[in-house]
Amino acid sequence: MSGPVPARASLLTPVGRGAIAVVAAEGDAARTAIDASFVAANGRPILQQPPDRIAFGHWVCGAHREEVIVIRDDDGGVEVHCHGGVTAAERILTAFAGAGCEVELWPERLDRTAASKIEAEADLALARATTRRTAAILLAQRAGTLSREVSGIRGDLASSRLAAARDRIDALLARAQVGLHLTEPWRIAIAGRPNVGKSSLINALVGYQRAIVFDQPGTTRDVLTADTAIDGWPVRLVDAAGIRETEDELEAEGVRRARQQLATADLVLWVLDAWELTGDPQAVMKQEWREAHGPTAASSLILTVVNKADLLPGDASQPPTDGVQFVSARTGERLAELIELIGRRLVPAASADEAIPFTRRQIELLSAAHASVVAGRANDATAVLWKF
Ligand SMILES: Nc1nc2c(ncn2[C@@H]2O[C@H](COP(=O)(O)OP(=O)(O)O)[C@@H](O)[C@H]2O)c(=O)[nH]1
Ligand SMILES: [Mg+2]
The missing domain is CATH 3.30.1360.120 (Probable tRNA modification gtpase trme; domain 1)
Incomplete structure (x- = not known):
């Protein structure tokens, strides 16, 4: 030295x-x-x-x-x-x-x-990764998966294969949300009328008593959160207070915050009570959503969960419907199916072998490179990609 x-x-x-x-x-x-x-x-x-x-x-x-x-x-x-x-x-x-x-x-x-910026960022991200699955993906990026893809794209640009470069950048950007959620939990809001079992469902999903469960409507006055992992992905379950018109000021504040949680969640579980359900769950969910939010259409990121399935007579096996899952928070019945469905809905297929950008800096560079490629400025795109 x-x-x-x-x-x-x-x-x-x-x-x-x-x-x-x-x-x-x-x-x-x-x-x-x-x-x-x-x-x-x-x-x-x-x-x-x-x-x-x-x-x-x-x-x-x-x-x-x-x-x-x-x-x-x-x-x-x-x-x-x-x-x-x-x-x-x-x-x-x-x-x-x-x-x-x-x-x-x-x-x-x-x-x-660190040997490279990506390696330094991966080390920082690894310190914040909470599951094996996310850590494995970050380790792969650290080991060169992401930088190899970026240099491959530079190779395409150098050989004037602009369309190929653009497609590869598109593919990387499509994984940006997965990348950012390697270190930040996905947020799942649990919504629905009072007493349908939102708090119970959170407890069942997390596996321990955390949210307040009480027999009176409107007891969940605050937005409670619980962190857990679903299918290897870190998730934050957010218990939204029963959304309904109310005179109570404290509750009104809870309702306002619950709406905000719904607007920013990655996925919403709209919970219905099987015992009180009349008609098609999806239609009921949409009706309740309209009551809560006015005419704005329900987002596609909603799963309808019909809870208290244990109260239904016989085995009451419901025909599987797209976007609807019957469960019992009390008995744990069909919770595994719900968890699987959440995993599939929340995270687009991602494997540790593929290149995934995982910091805002990387995503911004890719977006800038994309804009340059689309504008036919291959040299600018190459210069941006060298900053990786
Ligand atoms: N039979 C049955 N009761 C349930 C189930 N989940 C919740 N409950 C009951 O429904 C009531 C309201 O539950 P809670 O979780 O507080 O509902 P929330 O107001 O939506 O948060 C409580 O008495 C729970 O014990 C279930 O799966 N089956
Ligand atoms: Mg509750």
Whole structure:
């Protein structure tokens, strides 16, 4: 390595989540701090510890003694693994800072050390991914799936295959929503008249008691949310208060917020009560939607859920209808089918092998490239795509 390494230190692990915190540091000042504070169990100074192996010992700082593991690499970098609480990591960072290291936030560190912008963005996104499925997709993008596709598109542009380039950009942009939802949950609003079982359904879907279930209409005064995963996708279930005309001011506010939730949801589950249902569920849903929203047409992103199917006589198996699912939040009957239906409705087919843009920056670049291609400016599109 040429020239001195600038001394820097960063806390790599998020505060409050893990059992272990990791502080990374490099540069001469980092070694000064290690020499001053790290006492290895085998008694050797850090430079005599074999690289890339763990050296167990204590971080000694005044009267404090903290069990730590230190790993050094061949380039003067060290990692200190300590107790995951805030204090231990702070103490170690402070020691590095005191020795002359610049303390750097880990996203900045990522930006500086990642091999590419996509890799840095993928690392940031991975820290926010909550399911295996989303993490697998992000790992594939990090490993080159997205950058290979982008360079393929640049190849098309270089060979004047503008139509092919446009189609490939279109395909990427079609997956933008999936990409953004790798780190942000899809939002599902649960709506319907009071007492149809919205809160019960959320509880059943999430699998634990969270929303308020009560026998009186209008008890859900606030919009409650519960995070869970459906089919490997992170979703946020939003319990919309019973939408209806009301004199009660507190409830009116709830109704206003519920409407807002409906307007911005990725999917709406409109819940009906099987016991009270007369007629075609889709028609009833549309009627209730009109009552709640006026003449604006119901969005296509609505599933009609007929709850309390356990109250229907006999096996009462309903013929499967497109966009309608009978369930019982109480018995769990046909909940699996509902979950499958939600997964299919919510997320267009996506597999980890395909390139998926997953940040707003990437999507904006693709949109700009698209506009240039459509305008026949292949060079501009290429320039934009180089920014990936
Ligand atoms: N039999 C039956 N009762 C249910 C079912 N789901 C909810 N309920 C009952 O219906 C009532 C209203 O439920 P709740 O979830 O509070 O409805 P919400 O007002 O729409 O949130 C409660 O007494 C629930 O126990 C179901 O699947 N079957
Ligand atoms: Mg409720």
